[in-house]
Amino acid sequence: MSDAVLTSLPAVASRVFTSCKKCAADRYQIVLAHTNATTAKVECEVCHSKKSFKLPSTKVKKVTGAAATKKAQAAENRKNAHSKEFGDLVASAQGGEQSYNMKAKFAMNDKIKHHKFGVGVIRMSLQDKIEVVFEDEIRVLVHNRT
Template sequence: MPVNQLPPVAKSFFTFCKKCNADRYHTVLAHTTSKTAKIKCEVCASQKSYSLPKTGSSATGAAKVSRARAGSESARRSSHNAEYEALLNAQESAKEVSYNIKGKFAMNQKINHPKFGVGIVRGVHQDKVEVVFSDEVRNLVHNRE
């Protein structure tokens, strides 16, 4: 697809989603003008307007946004790793409990998930727990009977 042309209606294309904070496929719902379109994220279903990138300085602008996004991503990752290590060290002597959807978990409990590995419970809700794993924070279901 040429850079100066909108994708056809009902077709998918790859662009950044602000709600997901990631590059995602979006479906074109309608062309609003010759340079803008109404699009919908295929993951979170948020709708937004899409404008064609500016010609000329778009490569440098896109590179700046990409570098900024990569910088913030690495900062987020290092802060997450620091949090994970701190929680793991604080619960070093605690016994790991195998994750089960029927189990009930408490704050700062060490969980061994079959897919995600060892994690520490950071938040507890009635039917969900927020668990910090080595790669990211995940919400898991618990307390189901």
């Protein structure tokens, strides 16, 4: 993941991290379809509201000076907000770390250890999916597979 400006639409079924008005927060949103060359239909993974995602205009000249600083600051803030959420969740998680296994069943606030992504805390648990906050990013994993 990088904060580089997108120059083409993310692929259908991939995820894009962008703001959700309904959640009033940045969320991972699933790309449902491409409406045209610069617009896609996306669905928020958390509240499932659907909306349009527009590519930033490519006509914009390279951002410099104060605007560039502001943009870097915004990216930094977003990273810090994620780190804070991760830290808070780890601190409030119940019990010890459980090894992640797609056959196991996990609940909200469980702390898990993933062989690849490391320690994460579950912030949402559905029938067959869990949303896990890892140190670097939020991932949706399967669980409760029988």
